[in-house]
Amino acid sequence: MTDIQPLLDVRDLSVVYESTGSAAVEAVKGVSFTLQRGEFVGLVGESGSGKSTLGFALTRLSKPPARISGGTILFDGRDVATVEGEELRVQRHGGFAMVLQSGMNALNPVRSIRNHFVDIFRAHGHVARADWEARAAELVGKVELPRQVLDRFPGELSGGMRQRVSICRAMLGDPDILLMDEPFAALDAFTRDDLNLELQANSARTQATTLFITHNIDEAIFLGDQVVVLDRRPGRVALVLDVELPRPRPLAVRETREFADYRGLIRRTFEELGVLRRGS
Known part of the structure; x- marks a missing residue:
């Protein structure tokens, strides 16, 4: 375990959706994880697990009816979960940048x-x-x-x-942190593979600290130094997995036994959560 202060330290973060006349709906509950400088973390979960809600909360881009209801977001040691106004604008300037699904x-x-x-x-x-x-x-x-x-x-x-x-x-x-929210989900498989290779190479060149949101298990493993698996409704951390495959990673690494072991562990976690049927 490292003693270096993480660039991003998320502790017990919860997000709710509140509409007038309706009960609050928990979208994210008690999420905790860290992101070290230069690290690439894949955040994987099914649709509706709160991945995008979590991403918008971390970058402080959430809008009503979404609201951070608890926890802290320590960015370089400073809690940015509650900053507002000019202080928030300054934080966004060079703090976080976001890439969304549809270019x-x-x-x-x-x-x-x-x-x-x-x-x-x-x-x-x-x-x-x-x-x-x-x-x-x-x-x-x-x-x-x-x-x-x-x-x-x-x-x-x-x-x-x-x-x-x-x-x-x-x-x-x-930006200090690049947050990518399913940026390749709408692309064909060939283009997606190309962009995964390019993103891996660019991350190695720039040492960009990246949180990559996806519902694709193989993509999270291929790109990540670490994979965080989210449960569903509300989104909670079900597994944090260090990926120790050597870099640079060719696409063929997905056919290796080591990769299959990581894939199997994540799939078994989703089976236990009821997201996947056993043996599917």
Whole structure:
């Protein structure tokens, strides 16, 4: 066990949904886990297990009727679960960045990719104006996109290209933690495999601290240094599993006995929770 202070230390976090005239519904209950600097954690659970609710709570992007009802979110030793106003705005600036499932929904269809990047540079003010073009070109190159994509519009890009752009946008502000909420779920299997390899390589280059939300067990194992398994309704931590497969990991690692052992342990956990039928 490490004595180093984690970058993110979530303790007994609970989230409820409250609507006028209705009883509060517990979506997340008593969740605890840590995220060390440079670590990649896969958060896996079935639909409705509170994965996205937890992600929005951690980034303080929850909106009514969702409300953090208990627990702490220690970010670099400071509890950000209750900060508000200007203090919260400062925390979001470079603290967290989020990549959502649909790249098209995150992009303005009438603005070029270059203008999407410029908006972030202006808002954050961390890159000199003279360096905007070079920084944008550098980032699209890291996700295997040509520089010419900066002149394109979202509707001119494939789903995989849009998700690559969304990852670039999240990285523009040099966030301390990158939170990815099922970013590849809508993509075909071939594109998803490609992006998993690219994300693994980019994480190794940048040492980005990442929380990756997915319902895909193999994806969580392939990408993660650690996998956190959520129970359902309300979402609770059912298993925390360290993944000790060597890196870089080729796609073929999914066919190894070691990988199968991790997969089997997670599947058995889901069987015990009633999420999967035994022997399925």
